[in-house]
Amino acid sequence: MGSTRQAYGEALAYFGRQNKNIVVLDADVAKATKTEIFKKEFPDRFFDMGIAEADMIGTAAGLATCGKTVFASSFAIFAVGRAFEQIRNSVAYPNLNVKVAATHSGISVGEDGATHQAIEDIALMRAVPNIKIIVPCDQYETKWAVKTAIETDGPFYIRLGRCDVPDVYSETESFTFGKGKTLVEGNDITIVATGMMVSRAVDAANALKNEGISARVIDMHTIKPIDEDILVKAATETKKIFTVEEHNILGGLGGAACEVVAEKCPTKVIRIGVNDEFGQSGKAEELLKLYGLDVDGIVGKVKENL
C-alpha cells in the first residue's frame, strides 16, 4: 500500500544516488508531488521554478540540451494542461530527454475538485509524436517507470496519483516497456486497465468469476507505444474488451484500444472511465463510486454489456 507519487519521490532519490545527471524541477508543489524527497538529498540538482509551469518545461528543455536527464513535476492538469504547447514544441519536437512526471491525475484527487482533476492528460500526451507514456498502478511499477524513463532516451509522460493504492506487485516483479501484463487469465471477456484501476479490475474479475464469468485482466502500464499484440490476442480469444481508466473515455486507454482493435481485429470495446464530464469535490473513494470506477461499477458495466 502507498501512493504512486510517494514511490516516485523515493525512486527519484534512489536513482539520483547512482546517476548524477538527473536534475529535478518542480513548480511549487514539491511537497505534494514528493519531489521534495529528491530535493532533500540533492538540493543542488533540484530547482523550484515557482508557480510557472510553462517556464519549468522550457527550463527542463534547456537543461536537457546540455545532457541532463530532467524530471519536471507538477499536478497533471498544470504540467500537461498549462504547459501543453511547451511540452509539444520545446520537448517533444526536438525529442529531448525531459520526463514529465505528473501527480494528482484523475478524479481521485478528491476534495480540490474539477479544476485540479486532470481527465484529459493521457489524450493530450498521446496525440504528440515522440512522447512515451507510462501509467503505473502501484509503487513497484512506479519505480520501474522511473527507471525506464531514465534508461530510455527522449521525452516521457509518467502519470501518477495522489491517493494510496494497494500493491498489485511485489519488489521482485519485472516489467517490459510497451508490453501489457496479463494478471488474470480468462476467456469470456477481457478487462484492460491502467493506473489505479488495475487493482480494481483484478477485484472485479474475481467478483465476476463468482458469477461464472471468466474475465481476463491486463495491466496496460505503457499507454504509448500501446501493446497491440496483447489487444489483438484478447480480441481474438475473448468476446469483448472492457477498458478501465481514471480518465475521460475520449482519447485515453479506451481510445487507444479502440484504434488498435478496430483496425486489426474488429471486436466490441466498452470504455469505462469518466464519461466526458468534469469531476467534483468529494472523498476520492466516494467520487470513484459516483463515477462508476469502483469494483461494483466495473462489475455492473461488464454485466450490462455481456
Add this chain to the structure above:
Amino acid sequence: MYTNEELQKIATFVRRDIVEQVYNAKSGHPGGALSCTDILTALYFNVMNLDPKNPTWEDRDRFILSKGHSSPALYSVLARRGFYDVGSIKSFRKTGSVFQGHPALGKVPGVDMTNGSLGQGFSIANGMALAAKLDNKKYNVYVMLGDGELEEGQNWEAAMTAAHYKLNNVIAIVDNNGLQIDGKITEVKSPEPIADKFRAFGFNVYEIDGHNFDEIMEAFNRAKNSIDTPNVIIAKTTKGKGISFMEDNIGWHGKAPNDEEYNKALSELGGGNYGVN
C-alpha cells in the same frame, strides 16, 4: 576579432542571403531577420566562443533564436561563419530541407534549439545556463527576443528565474524594432517600458543602437563580465533594415519580394563581390 568594417561587410552578405532565401522560398519573414542581422553577425563573428568544425562542442557558447521566424538571418550567419556551405541555404522552406521555416534542433549544424513558438526561448536559455552552473562550465547563453514577443507571459516567468538563480551567464537581447504583426508594439498591446521592466526584475540593462557595431560590442563585453546578475541588451533597431521599402514597414513582416522587389533589394544592399565565400 573582426573590425567594424569587416562586420559591416559580412552583415551585408547576410542581408543579401536573407533576401535570397525568402525570395527563393516565396515565403518567410524578412523584416525581423533584417533588424537582428547586425547583432547576429557581431555575436557569431566576434562574441561567441564556438567551433564551426565541432558544432556540439560542450563548452561552446549557446544561442537561441527565440524569435524563430528570423531563421534566414541565423541560417546565413551560420553558413558565413563556416558551419556549412552557403549554397545549401537555397533549400530554405522547401520540402525535405533541413532549413525548416523555423530553426529545428538536430537538423542544421550550429542550431542550438528548436524555436518558432514565441515566448519559449528565454526559459530554454535559463535551462542551458543552469546546466553550465551544475557542470562548472564557463559558457554564456545568448537569447534573441522580439519586442512583440515580450507580450508572452512566459518571458517574465523566465526573467524571474534568471534573476532568482543569479544567471549572470544569460545574455538576452531584445530586437526592439517597434513592430509586430498587427501594428506598432505600442498600439497592439504595449510591452513598454521594456528597460524599466527588466530593471525591476533585477537585470543589468544595456540600451543600445542595434545597428552600431561599437555599441553592440561594448554591450556584449560588459554583459559578459556580470558577476551574479542576468543581462538584457535592448537594441533599438529598424525592421527591414537596409532595404528602403521594407524599413519600418509592417507589410514586410512575413512576405516574400516579387522579382522587381528582389532586384531592387539586392541593388540597394550592394556589397560587391557577393556569393559563396
